[in-house]
Amino acid sequence: SQKIEQNSEALNIQEGKTATLTCNYTNYSPAYLQWYRQDPGRGPVFLLLIRENEKEKRKERLKVTFDTTLKQSLFHITASQPADSATYLCALYPHGGFKTIFGAGTRLFVKA
Amino acid sequence: IAGITQAPTSQILAAGRRMTLRCTQDMRHNAMYWYRQDLGLGLRLIHYSNTAGTTGKGEVPDGYSVSRANTDDFPLTLASAVPSQTSVYFCASAPGTNNEQFFGPGTRLTVL
Numbered sequence: 001s002q003k004i005e006q007n008s009e010a011l012n013i014q015e016g017k018t019a020t021l022t023c024n025y026t027n028y029s030p031a032y033l034q035w036y037r038q039d040p041g042r043g044p045v046f047l048l049l050i051r052e053n054e055k056e057k058r059k060e061r062l063k064v065t066f067d068t069t070l071k072q073s074l075f076h077i078t079a080s081q082p083a084d085s086a087t088y089l090c091a092l093y094p095h096g097g098f099k100t101i102f103g104a105g106t107r108l109f110v111k112a
Numbered sequence: 113i114a115g116i117t118q119a120p121t122s123q124i125l126a127a128g129r130r131m132t133l134r135c136t137q138d139m140r141h142n143a144m145y146w147y148r149q150d151l152g153l154g155l156r157l158i159h160y161s162n163t164a165g166t167t168g169k170g171e172v173p174d175g176y177s178v179s180r181a182n183t184d185d186f187p188l189t190l191a192s193a194v195p196s197q198t199s200v201y202f203c204a205s206a207p208g209t210n211n212e213q214f215f216g217p218g219t220r221l222t223v224l
Contacts, residue, residue, distance in 0.1 A: 008152065034212060043202050043215030044155070089154070093210055098162070099145075099170060100213065104154035 002027040002101075006090055010107040019077040021106045023090030026071065028101070030092040033066055033073045038087045038105065047088075048075075080110045115139065118203050118216035125193050125223050133188045133219050135203030143206040144186040145213065146170075146178060148199040155202065161186055162209050193223045 003026040013019050023033070032051045036044035050057040050066045050073065057064045063076040077084050087105040094101065116137040125131050137144065142163045147155040157170030161180040175197060177189045186205075190197055200220050204213040 031210065041218075043204070043218050044213075045215070046212040049212060098168070098209055099157050099160060102147075102155040104152060 004028065004090065004092060004101050004103045006088075006103040006106045008104065008106070010109055012109045012111065013080055015081060015110055015112050017080055019080045019084065019108055019110070021075040021088050021090075021108065023073040023075070023103055024071060025092055028071075028092055029095045030068075031095050031097075032093050033064070034091045034093070034100070035062075035064055035073075035075050036089040036091065036102075038089060044089055077108075080108075082110045082112050084108060085110050116203060116205055116214055116216040118201075118219050120219060121217070122220040123222070125190075125221065127194055127223055128192050131190045131193055131221070133190075133201055133203075133221070135186045135188070135216060136184050137186075137203075137205040137214070138184065139205060139207075139214065140183060141205035141207050141214070142183070143209050143211075144180065145204040145206075146176070146186070146188045147202045147204065148172065148197075149202060149218075150199050158188065158201075193221075195223045197221065198223045 005024045034049045035047045038044040048064045050064045061078045065074045089105040091100045091102045119134045145160045146158040159178040161167045164183045203216040206213045
């Protein structure tokens with residue numbers, strides 16, 4: 001069956017450390033992957049998009065990697081801050097598809 | 113208006129009642145989407161519209177209907193609400209079907 005999985009357990013890290021979130025998928029052939037941030041009571045906000053022919057994409061303190069062999073994307077936040085605390089969703093757009101498939105998200109807590 | 117708006121913010125509804133959730137965007141985006149978000153399940157697509165005048169069924173369309181009479185508006189109707197439709201509903205729009213999505217603030221619906 002087709003699945004997109006993110007760690008359901010919350011990730012707790014200390015301020016200043018690098019947070020790494022994982023997104024794994026099964027039986028999809030993604031044209032690209034996206035990462036969104038969602039704060040409590042709000043809609044998701046787009047952060048980064050990485051295409052299948054890209055290994056890595058960066059934006060300020062954010063970095064995304066995409067490994068089509070491992071069927072995995074990693075999302076990194078360097079020098080994390082308490083304001084980075086949120087739920088992070090990964091989403092993939094499959095080849096030949098018409099809609100984006102979202103993971104359930106991973107909750108990140110950054111402690112001061 | 114700036115971006116994408118939804119109304120109402122929240123609603124408590126008796127089972128069997130009809131309800132329309134409103135969504136309006138001012139970005140002239142072609143594609144629009146309705147999702148429901150339930151704890152542990154992530155965002156699930158209910159219906160979508162690739163352009164004004166067309167609509168399609170998503171992953172969980174039963175009990176819901178949509179219309180897309182113009183570019184800006186994409187209302188979601190529950191013809192006869194049931195308790196399992198208790199959820200947070202998000203509307204989203206995108207320039208095209210394979211672009212980043214812009215989400216509204218959500219509608220929290222409780223069906224008793």
